[in-house]
Amino acid sequence: MNNVRALAAETLYQVVDQGLSLNQVLPAAAAKVAVKEKALLQQLCYGVLRQLPSLEHYCRTLLTKPLKGKQRVFQFLVYVGIYQLQHMRTPAHAAVAETVNALQALQAPGLKGLVNAVLRNFQRQQAELEAAANQVEVCLYNHPGWFIKAVQEAYPEKWQTILAANQQQAPMWLRINQSQYSTDQYLALLTEANIVARKVDGFCDAVLLEKPCDVFSLPGFAEGACSVQDGAAQIAARLMAPQAGERILDACAAPGGKTCHILELADNLAVTALDCDETRLARVQENLSRIGLQAQLLCADAANPDTWWDKETFDKILLDVPCSATGVIRRHPDIKWLRRAADIEQLALLQSSILDKIWPLLKAGGTLVYATCSVLPQENKDQVKAFLARTDDAIHQPLHDLDTHEQPGWQFLPELTDGFYYAKITKRP
Ligand SMILES: C[S@@+](CC[C@H](N)C(=O)[O-])C[C@H]1O[C@@H](n2cnc3c(N)ncnc32)[C@H](O)[C@@H]1O
Incomplete structure (x- = not known):
């Protein structure tokens, strides 16, 4: 099975219901999807975990009967669908269609009507659902x-x-290996490589990247010139x-x-x-x-x-x-x-x-x-x-x-x- 939304639903089920960590389960799921979909898988899993109480709250309103037992994984697929509608730039019709299609990969085509209806209802009632959830502290802060x-x-x-x-x-921070380069020398290498980064006061070995990048695009990474490490960890x-x-x-x-x-x-x-x-x-x-x-x-x-x-x-x-x-x-x-x-x-x-x-x-x-x-x-x-x-x-x-x-x-x-x-x-x- 290599459907990215179905894999996200399964991964979320393993984390939230089975108590496994993302580190334990996400790499195996990521290994099953195409390279260009790995970022989407991560975004869906991280996004749903960030917004979980709100998503649960919406579903309590939208689903007359919550999905239980073996059907829990489909409940997570619904969260994946709503998350896309609420927080991602995917066109709404594509988000709904792709989420409904994932039921095929999860071998539950019989639930297509239900999931489709829940997502459509979310779209119709989004403003009221959000207003109601925001009255509940755990949903407001997630x-x-x-x-x-x-x-x-x-x-x-x-x-x-x-x-x-x-x-x-x-954000992505780097630790510059001071036995190879000073922080300034390494910043110059990053600039040559068109990677935008800056120093931050108080963090002498660190640079902060404007946006995350693949470590192998970092100058000298394989030779230990830098490592990925948060500023405070340094x-x-x-x-x-x-x-x-x-x-x-x-x-x-x-x-x-x-x-x-x-x-x-x-x-x-x-x-x-x-x-x-x-x-x-x-x-x-x-x-x-x-x-x-x-x-x-x-x-x-x-x-x-x-x-x-x-x-x-x-x-x-x-x-x-x-x-x-x-x-x-x-x-x-x-x-x-x-x-x-x-x-x-x-x-x-x-x-x-x-x-x-x-x-x-x-x-x-x-x-x-x-x-x-x-x-x-x-x-x-x-x-x-x-x-x-x-x-x-x-x-x-x-x-x-x-x-x-x-x-x-x-x-x-x-x-x-x-x-x-x-x-x-x-x-x-
Ligand atoms: C916060 S992490 C350490 C991170 C690490 N210092 C770094 O900067 O990469 C805590 C580590 O403690 C280890 N640990 C937990 N209990 C331990 C114990 N009783 N004895 C030794 N290591 C332990 C865990 O396996 C884990 O790797």
């Missing part, structure tokens, strides 16, 4: 209720901006400030963006890149190989160093802990529907256990950088504050004026960059 509440509480003045930013397509290695000869642990390393960045910034580093996921660890090796860098890779549990640590302490440790990933929703809209409120407490427990278990591996006088791609305080400032309170030899190192003992750390919000969090802690010499 985020789960628990998350809207959490962001409102954490950011009473900025919560709407954060939720709106999550609904946007994320702060980690600069906070680590690696110096020649240091022994460094990247304790949750995969896919290795930050490991590679650390290695690009200094010679003669002994970097251990640890991750508990073997498949993801293979991605670290791929990234290291492309750039021509070396690290010791270890597939192990950061929360259980007794099983892998050789008892030699590290000068510096990067702890980019597993987190809710609520700071990267615009890049992974499935996160909104895969995460549950209860996950946050579990994640916070895991993070504090990893922090406690990894701390003894840092040498006296050494530096630990704690990082997440979350916007939630439980995983960020609350986590670090509690760690500082229970750890006698931990010294908080403020990263800016607002990074205080009461509210430690540096929170990036999803705006120009993704929503990352950092805190720097040193060990008393």
